[in-house]
Amino acid sequence: MSISANGDMIPQTTGHPLSIVFIGAGNVATHLAQAFEKSDVGNVVQVFSRSIDSAKELAHKLHAAEFVNDPSEIVHDADVYVVSLVDHAVDNVIKEIPRNNALWLHTSGSLPIEALTGKSDRTGVFYPLQTFSKQVPVDMTEVPIFIEGCNPGITDEIRHMAEKMSEKVYYADGDLRRRMHVAAVFACNFSNHMFTIADDLLRRDGLTLEVLHPLLRETVRKAIDGCPADGQTGPAVRGDKAVMEKHQSMLTRELADIYSIISKSIYSRHNPD
């Protein structure tokens, strides 16, 4: 600790290991909490989740964290609070913790930094752009982390922490973060739904997505090694109406509508007037 100009105690985020509270124990919290400890940024002293089982499960993966499910039990004197909850739950949980001088971070791609205003003068965002599953290890050094601080000094402090964890640390304000989040929804959530639809269709014939695994791997390899627009194939990019109409006639109304709107988008993207 040191003393600030106005006499407040200020936790130093460099030098000694920080004490960290995780508010939330979902997929993102699970990976970040372990990454904070592994990279020697600090020690997680407490995990909060409305579900005590989730809080316990994450705490057990950490060195010496306690777990609580009542916001009133969250300690008030940690150095860092990492809020990793679904967006709409944030306000309700954090209002129970009194304002302090800690560094408050949230991990959301959609929430503005202002979501933490009122908790401290030292607020920021620590947004790892990755899809996490609790049980699957992720190489955090490869995960892009987008950071923002409420002032340049705090941004530097957060950057210093993030760079201990990942080789890919970028600054992004709330607007850019939201635009990246939209892009990630298309690239990740929506493409995964396309895989799900394919899997559903194949299961009706006693097959599964497994017959398409080589195709999937190659599609993504092409998109990553090159540029996805250059690798577009299929009836829509050629405007092959006969094949598209045949396909739509084989689908439910809902899937035929999806087929139609995406096909139109592919055609117009690749065949500008």
Place this chain on the structure above:
Amino acid sequence: MSISANGDMIPQTTGHPLSIVFIGAGNVATHLAQAFEKSDVGNVVQVFSRSIDSAKELAHKLHAAEFVNDPSEIVHDADVYVVSLVDHAVDNVIKEIPRNNALWLHTSGSLPIEALTGKSDRTGVFYPLQTFSKQVPVDMTEVPIFIEGCNPGITDEIRHMAEKMSEKVYYADGDLRRRMHVAAVFACNFSNHMFTIADDLLRRDGLTLEVLHPLLRETVRKAIDGCPADGQTGPAVRGDKAVMEKHQSMLTRELADIYSIISKSIYSRHNPD
């Protein structure tokens, strides 16, 4: 050659290396022609393409194939004809070759086997379920090949050829092939368009899909190792209307419509009434 019951000469597809003509020199033809030679199924003696450059480019990748761009120059006495053209071009090209006793195969997921009726009594389908790029080598042993013959004997003959090339050979009639093709369009063509939209959105901020590469890799790894439905994440599966509305307000009308229809489909798929 041997003599059939009705006195016709029948080329044997086992024993001696077959002479093969490739009609088409696109991505599929390029990989298949090389795979036929590599697996010792036979020798490609001729490549036809309306584009002489394409025909020449493929012929040069083969052992001793000539290249032609006039259908009337296609030889009449090969053992196997592999028709690998866009569906609507097939009729026009093959009508120029007189009926013979060769084995005629097409490589399309959408065309019925009957597309070759009239060329020979020995027709079939050889449909490799993969997305090919001319310049990128593909491990054909991993590519599922779906086969069909006009009778059980021809099916066996085609299966024998396919098994020299790939470890994954399945029988599929025209209906099943079409249903798999639709599934492949969702899993491959449509997911690639989702990557393209993400890339387009990011480029407006001076970024590219590269910031999402770890996310993309993990999304596909999850879908392949598990089941894509189980790995669905994002605002739509949670029904997070606030985030979805914010996202749609940031998109063009066209992209907002796509966002909306896919989000609804995700929500209803994962939250059945």
